[in-house]
Amino acid sequence: MDTTYNPQAIEKNWYQTWEDKAYFTPRNDAPDQPAYCIMIPPPNVTGTLHMGHAFQDTLMDMLTRYFRMKGDNTLWQMGTDHAGIATQMVVERQLAAEGKSRHDLGREEFIKRVWQWKEESGGTITRQLRRMGSSVDWEHERFTMDEGLSKAVQEVFVRLYREGLIYRGKRLVNWDPVLHTALADLEVISTEENGSMWHMSYPLTDGSGSLVVATTRPETMLGDTAVAVHPDDERYQSYIGKTIALPLTKREIPIIADEYVDKEFGSGCVKITPAHDHNDYEIGQRHDLPIINLFTIDAKLNENAPEIYRGLDRFDARKQIVKDLEKLGLLEKIEPHKLMVPRGDRSHAIVEPYLTDQWFVKTQPLAEEAIKVVEDGRIKFIPENWSKTYFEWMNNIQDWCISRQIWWGHRIPAWYDEAGAVYVGYSEADVRQQYNIPEGDVLRQDNDVLDTWFSSALWPFSTLGWPDDTERLKAFYPTNVLVTGFDIIFFWVARMIMMGLKFMGDVPFREVYIHGLVRDANGDKMSKSKGNVLDPLDLIDGIELEPLLQKRSRGLMQPEMAPKIEADTRKHFPDGIRPYGTDALRFTFAALASTGRDIRFDTGRIEGYRNFCNKLWNATRYVLMQCEDKDTGLSDAAYELTLADRWIIDRLQVTEATVVQHFADYRFDLLANTVYEFTWNEYCDWYLELSKPVLFNEQTPVAVQRGTRRTLVRVLETLLRILHPIMPYITEELWQKVAPLAGKSGDTIMLQAYPQADESKRDAAAVAEVEWLKQVIMGVRRIRSEMNINPGKRLAVLLQNGDENDRQRYQNNEAFIRTLAKLESIQWLEAEETAPESATALAGEMNILIPLAGLIDKDAELQRLQREMDKLDKELQKVLGKLNNPKFVERAPQHLVEKEQQRQAELDASKAQLQVQAEKIRAL
Template sequence: MQKNYDPQEIEQQCYKDWEAKGYFQCGNTKGETFAIMLPPPNVTGTLHMGHGFQHTLMDVLTRYHRMMGDDTLWQPGTDHAGIATQMVVERQLNNQGVSRHDLGREKFIEKIWQWKEYSGNNIGKQMRRLGTSPDWSRERFTMDEGLSEAVAEAFIRLYEDGLAYRGERLVNWDPVLKTAVSDLEVVQEEEKGALWHFSYPLEDGSGVIEIATTRPETMLGDVAVAVHPEDARYKNLIGKKVKLPLTDRLIPIIADDYVEKEFGTGCVKITPAHDFNDYEIGKRHGLEIINILTPDATLNDNVPEKYRGLDRFEARKIIVDDLEQLGFLVKKQPHTLKVPRGDRTGVILEPYLTKQWFVKASQLAAPAIEAVEAGKTRFVPDNWKNTYYAWMRDLQDWCVSRQLWWGHRIPAWYDQSGHIYVGKDEKDIRQKYQLSDDVVLTQEEDVFDTWFSAALWPFSTLGWPQKTPELEKYYPTSVLITGFDIIFFWVARMMMFGLYFMKDVPFKDVYITGLIRDAEGQKMSKSKGNVLDPIDLIDGIDLESLIKKRTESLMQPQMKAKVEKATRKHFPDGIAAFGTDALRFTFTALASTSRDISFDVARMEGYRNFCNKLWNASRFVMMNLDGFDQNHTSLKMGVAEKWIWHQLNETIAAAHKHIAQYRFDLLAQCIYDFVWHQYCDWYLELAKAQLSDKTIDLYHKQAVQFTLIQVLEEVLKLAHPVIPFITEEIFKQVKTYTKTKDDSLMLSAFPCFDENLIDQASVEEVLWLQKVIISIRTIRAEMNIKPSLEIPLYLKNPMQSDIDKLAKTQKIIQYMAKVSSVTISDDVPMSASDVIGEMELHIPLAGLIDVEAERSRLEKEKAKLDKEITRLSGKLNNQKFIANAPQDVVEKEKQKLAEFESKYGKLQQQFDKLASLSAH
């Protein structure tokens, strides 16, 4: 093995070897099936920290189940991302002075496919760098031929079963993209605006009624004013009419429970075509629906001529001015409101009345709710099922159409009279509906919402609607790993479609991860300059390159300066190269049940150190195998060997338990604790102590060497799902000393619990041994005894159990604690001492230390501590400081004082020991 571990040297070649040898492919074993679907990333983008986090957890499960002998499928693929992809290509064309309309639909789609071939490989490359092991031979794309067939088949079935229809309803409308968008693509942002109060005169001239609105332009589409039926102020007005200012229309005053009497004036203007709540009120009361906007959010011909063709915000200013001049403006006041913006364009969205295709989601929801209630699918953590229920029990019909060119075109055709025909293609439709050739058919221009094809993912990727062996074998899948933000948009829809088309749930478990935030708990965003690229954490990046990367897509100089400042503050030296395994270990350790997960780059240093520790421990093991015979059958296990096998066995049991419960954080912790604290910190030292004994029995020596190498091999298997690269590289060396015939750790069996290795007596014996060694080392450190000096040890009042343990471990104690001799005696010379149970440990100090020199050293230490304690005490007794300093600063000062006082107390104990020594 190389002296130092260098991930850059091994990772990429290691991955190429795995992939070339087909280790990731399903169907290689005849065990139980384990299947997991990769939530398909958008083909437009690159993997962010959330992807890296979730993909690591999926890979941990995948590698674990392969090693358990399961027939394991991790199904990869990408999503065509309708809006995002079309925007990217349109922007490229616009830079060339060309629009998609100049090209026409077919040529434009050709351009998108070309771009997809160029861009689509980025995600695969990143996933490979992260060490993920999906079955790349089965990679799918939501627009490939098979999945396109599945989308068409699903819609045709829904339509024929009366669950899909075309209708006119309100949708979220993006006036830049000129398409409906899903709720997931709406970003609600708090912004400062205004609330205008207007008076509407009563038709009979008896007075006015006052309303308030944040969107004055929509008043031109008002069809009623609503009041609460029990509002005494307006009971006598219900049924009367008001004159709608700026128009020649009369609109009624209606009563509806939706109105809050205490809010505002208690009167609400009703504009069903431009507000989702008003739309429901309009339906309840049979009100006319007047749309006043065009698809690009200018005012249409349903408003007075003066305002036609005006942009909505330009119209707002003019309408407010006109109402003020006519005396209808009562007041304008500042108002903070939530503004819906499109996440792609940033433009303010409009509730817009348009004809769209819908799916009756509420009818599909009932079986999906029952499946979770019955435990056929469980959420982990369990509380997320309540989020699922809340949304599923209040479903509106799902708008599945989008006014785009990129996507699955809806398989519907219209004749000259507007009749609708749904089928696979025009030939299929003419045959199905017995239409003659003289009937002219025009195909629907709209495409499906991306989530429609995504909802089919768990079975369309397995070959549905064909009855394939893969579909039979791997559906339903075992687990889905995803974020809480798409429980509504994806998880719920997969449940509905899985149960409807496959008559079974799509997955047995849904593991919901938290959201990765920065070290300070802030959401990662480009504008904040706190976004991290997983590949930068693997390979490292210098400061200037990091700044350039974070600012190159930002348009505003002010924003660029802000991001640069934040980057220089948090990463003054850039980002060091940590390697893939350190990143994966960090992700795994962070995977708790928390909703938000703070990612601190500094934490990766600890896991990089872990990798180095494992590498160095492996080198130590292989340097201490001289004379080892792997075929040696007579092994004499000492207490240390029995102990480490017991501890390993306990760790293996814990690992299986944590994986079954999706407690990845606890899995990482138990591996870390065993490898670092038990195997490296203790067993390697215990083994070294035994192997250094020239009188060691051959069978015992073979047992020590056997344990060193075999436990290491089990450690590599145990840790492989989390840190695959370093474990594989070490395994190449280790397997030459063991009986394994496996070419790769990926082909090895994951360790299993063995009750024959449980040995509680060895645990008690080694715990006693550890206490003795730690006690002696502590005394040596406190009394400043030179590390090179061998010291005598006296034991006073030992129990028989202590004597029995000593008999098994005395040579180890002498080697590890630099003890020259061990004497059991009640006649103990002047010494420094400690107590373990009833037994006293005494280290004679005569001749080991210069009492006066040690006293002088301690006096200087004590003087320094006195000074610091006085300074901090004065500071913390200063009420002005306590009142004005930030709370965290005060707490830090209190912690410092406590630490100094603790040190002072220990120094005093050392003085007492010196005084006792002087007295003798």
């Protein structure tokens, strides 16, 4: 073995080996073998791996590797999403650099260009998934635009249409005026921005007065078709039924009563523009109001606006309308106003509610059964509280707009004749045959494509071969668990449930594990503008400072943030990011994955788990040095187990049972903490040290040494199998070296059996005795630390007040105590004997005394402690200066205040500890 742990030297080679040997491919080795399946939430083909992906994929891979080792026929289904808008934008940008547009190429040639880009450049995220150690089934990788999935999409569309569950209608949608397409709600990002509220006076047509309305979008007033008041608002009872002369137009609009209006907000009068506001649209439907669309597809004013405004961009029109209202004396006031502004997640353009013909899925009939399966437990949310979120949305579900006005995607299988009649079928030939349309009659296919989420909704069964009745479909549907974020419960989880029930007659998965978001160390959401984004591959492979700065400043939406981002980066990563390796990153994610909570990612944690990997590496080196070319109990020769051997075997059984339970409960954080505690503290820190007096003493009987070597390698080999789902690379590397010594054979650790606890190997007596032994050794070590005694100094120790059990345990373990506590002598004092001036510790009721004569200079030690306390006092005054300053407490970010409060607590605790030590020395 190399003397130092170097993850970069082992990770890439092992992954290539695993993939070449098809270890990730499901193997049905026995007729009654249980199946286990997880579907990867398909990442965008345009995407790159971010921290959320890396976190989520780590959890899925842990489950996959665990159930594979349990012997299940295991499938982690891989695939990518064609990401309609995102991918089209990538290729359109390439064309723009050539001075062309997609319209120059035409639809057919443009689609060819997209496929070409996909083949050449669309595999970035799949390469990165490999870097994370993801054991997905690459042999059956799917793509939402591949032939099989396209067939499934077409089948679902046609069936739903024929059952009346898909229809075409004119409705308000989220419209991106740059991309010229409808957007799903998830594709719209609303953020708070500074804006204005314009208060406008609308005169009554009878000349009896006017009403004041307020709006954040004055350009939409040209499409108003009513003013609404609350029916119980006494101020406006006499106005209901009257009409208003809509300014800047030649139209009269009614004053209506509707309970939607908030009497307490503003003037209590609301302008109603059904074509440009979703709430107004609903009011318009209730009152049968006209719907006047003001905008073209690129958000310019159209022919429905007065002539002087036609052709103006919406924001230019806003300025002109405000100016014209002011001239007429109808602008009451303008106030600053913060508002939520919806922007397209790809174009960043402000999205408009827009009235247009679109295709919709009638979701209410599909939602009824989807609600029942969660209510009756056929699908379980983990944590359970997310089911409330699911029910809230499903019980108020709206029809789903599934059409998009772009070219890249599944083209809608609908054709129109010259009269505008629509025909849906599998192909034009199918439509002609089904509806008896002669070849000479012209048919035109719908230009729209389907929403990307439509194909994603079929993912659990389309990837397995549906609509064909494949063996994979029979074996793996329903799948076992879906691992996903809370933000797509509505857009993906719910739709998969509806479609799975509709077309497979069963739920798509049994459990839905909802994880939190990955945030930075302060709990803030990671974003480029904040400069707190971390790239998982940078953490794995490392990156120097200058490339890191360039990477973080590239593509900033707010270039003015660049200096701050650079300053923060230099502060937190003055030398760049050191390489931590995949295993350390994965272990960090597992340790932070408490159920349902967002996780705060701190590079200090990954540093600690990099050290954990190093600890495991060095422990294995020690075991190999003691056991290679030696008898490790593989022969029939007798062996004898020491107290330490029996103790570590017991602790291993507890660890095995606990880990299995945590897997069942999806408590990845507790699982990681359990194996960390066993590995670092029990196996490495205690058991390996307890093995040394046995192996290093030539007088130790051969059978006893054989027993200890046997235990060393067998416990380590088992531990590597326990750790493998979390840290696949280092465990594979070490297992290959340790397994032969433990009598294990096989090509890879990932196909070995996952450890199961054996209650017959529990040993309560050994546990109790070792815990006593540890108390004695730690008591001596604590005294050394408190009294500042040289760690290498051999000490004389006195034991007092011990009972017969203590004396027997001492006799059994004298060699361990002398070696590990570094003692020169041990003497028992009888109860009536007076002990010399000593520092003391307790092991149960037994006193551990270390005479201090000649060991320490009391005065010098008290002076040292006082100097330490003085330093702490200075730091404490600085912290209290901030915390006692009201301006700091009120104005500083909460995480900075909490950080100072935590620092105060730490300083107070350290000072108290030093004071206790000083009192002990004074009492000597």
